[in-house]
Amino acid sequence: MSVPATDTRTTSLRARIDEIDDAILDLWRERAAISREVGRARLADGGTRLVLSREREILARFSAALGEDGAQLALLLLRAGRGPL
Ligand SMILES: O=C(O)C(=O)C[C@]1(C(=O)O)C=C[C@@H](O)C=C1
Numbered sequence: 504m505s506v507p508a509t510d511t512r513t514t515s516l517r518a519r520i521d522e523i524d525d526a527i528l529d530l531w532r533e534r535a536a537i538s539r540e541v542g543r544a545r546l547a548d549g550g551t552r553l554v555l556s557r558e559r560e561i562l563a564r565f566s567a568a569l570g571e572d573g574a575q576l577a578l579l580l581l582r583a584g585r586g587p588l
Contacts, residue, residue: 531583538584553585 542552558581565573565580582588 531580534580535583538581542585553588 545554546552561581562574562577565577567573569576
């Protein structure tokens, strides 16, 4: 029996979704590691743990691109790097 064309298409689209998710996870981990490094360097220089002006910029950028979902995503990204407030 032949496989319906929609099943084949779904399988291939899901494979692409998995690739995209892997890329997102890699980028998530890379961003968090870089954020931690920036934070450690700032603390070692006697600076603050947070830079709220920078966090506001990031929140605004994600909100402008994705609305409320973007704001939530930005908050999760920031927390992954600098830890909870
Ligand atoms: O850009 C910085 O100075 C960072 O420390 C990185 C970062 C971020 O994850 O984007 C993390 C904490 C700061 O409050 C602001 C931004």
